[in-house]
Amino acid sequence: MQDYIYVPLNKIKDGVTVNVYGVVKFFKPPYRSKGTDFCSTVTIVDPSNEKLNCVLFSGNADQLPKIYKVGDVVRFHRIKIQEYYQEHQAISAPGFSSLIFDGTVGAPMKPRTSSKSYQFTATDQQTVEELRRWANTKFVIHTPIIKLSAVKPAEYFDLTCQLIAKAVVDRSAVLLKVWDGTKCPHPLWQIPADMNALEGDPADIQRLSKLTVDVLVYDNHIEAANALKVGTYLRIHNIHAMLITSHNEKQSGSLDTVPEMEFTLHGGTSYGRGITVLLGDCGDVQQLKQSLESALSANQDSMGDRTLLEMFNTSRKPSAPEGAGASAACVERCHQESATVLTAHQHIKTSSLQEVLDQTPPHKHRIRAKLVNYEPKALYQSVKLYCPKCRSLQEIPDDEHIDGLLQDVCSSDSTAVDPDPQPRDALWYETTIWEAEDERRHRITVHLVKTDRVRRTPELSTILVEGVSLSELRRLSERFGSIIPTTSRTECLTLNDLSIPFLIQNGKWHYGCKHCSDPQPLDALQPLSSAESWELSVIAEVLGIQLLRYVFVMKFMLDDGSGSLDALLWDEAERFFGISAADVVINDALQNELTRIMDTLCPPRTGPDGCPWLECCIKSYYVKEGSEQKICYQVFDTVIAGAEGI
């Protein structure tokens, strides 16, 4: 086992051969140099905030680093440092080798490498994780994948796609037919190619004709294009989307021509131009495959272009008619302060809602939009109970329902089972019978749990109560720290129906999930009785209760002039508001605060002009609805301004 030393980029000296770790800031995929070798240039950076330009050569393109995108984490062994124009420059030295990791935090620790064996210790793993984290927080390098549906005219971008067919056009160009599962919204320039000259499955070419785009590949890239196998997943770097009108004129001679989009990979290696074959197991290909599959199933179900268009339009709603258009006024307003702030991803570029709608889920976006409406309007309806186990969501039981259930328990307790209840002390509690103070004036049984240290301090005591009404429960919850409503309808003391809170602790009402709980007799609490305080989670566990969590669930209707969509706020809503959902239920001041916040974000009785802008992170995902797939959006990593520290 060799002890490799990795030099931080700010400690590098001329004339030595070293090993380094870094994050890719720029790269040119391997291309044939004018000499005998293939060449790849890579610029890396590291937390020392130094960069290093590396020029790597090899007679075998496969020996050069398989970098897929900016942000990948690399480990280079044996690079020689030299001076070039008063800067350090690294050249691959004899025995050069590399490991390349996806730059995504939490992605599998599986490097791409041509080495048959390599050393990778726990320290190496830590280094990669650190670099991933560093690059994702400190550095503006990760750019989202641009899909064909979101391509803008005159744009240069990297296209992640699958090769459907290819053909040699002439001596200067090769045609690649590719798709990424989304439909390019622009009219496309179709290269007139003879079906016989096309290499690829004719059925696929026909079936996907409305989803594929033609890419013309020129000059030095022809060799790489010719070597590609149909079906491979590719990244075409620095592809140029051009709007061209001349082709049409040449053909039809008519003057009212529609500009068509043409995709070109120009000659040269500027801006890392080139084609990379992606391995099937990398994260981007996994995502691509999902996108292809969902497009394919939609295609098969319906056949043809119309339904496909409908599918891509399902989540789109007509934009706000006027006033909120993507005009100069909008640009001006974009400079206004936001009523919300991001807790992460500040380096990501802001997308318009139309771009969000055009992107295939799952995807994360940073947006800037106005909250034109929200639901539910009655804020108390926005708090629900959520079971983290079965993921079900339910309403908080209303007072009437709880009161009804408690009265059922009262009547059956006092009549059928025990007409004249006698105090039944157990080892771990003392029992007393109280006359209820409400209008029914019936008896309630209170079992006071014995504790070692704290005696007779109601706010620190736990009581088990039988035969209480809702109003008595309320009153008792103001005096006693913990109350467990019970019934002795059976032989032993047990919990009630789970629509009744199983525990009221410090004024908070706690419920259990009916599906996921296995309620135990109250005697299960006995082993706890000497403990000083009874924790909610401990009580729940011992009693076999799966706790329900209080959560906010709200629907935000967002609009930025380019489009509108509904986004859910719930998973991170407590953080968003800086308010606990469980507290807001029992605290009037917090309810007022919540109302104030919502009135700020979406002022009542004002049009869109009166609404402040909100900066938000939203993510898109598919939800199965019967046999259909529905696109949903959710707000994340966003808080209201002023709540950043909460």
Next chain:
DNA sequence: GTTTAGGATTCG
């Protein structure tokens, strides 16, 4: 253990 390239848009 030589050279190649040494980031920085095409011109089809």
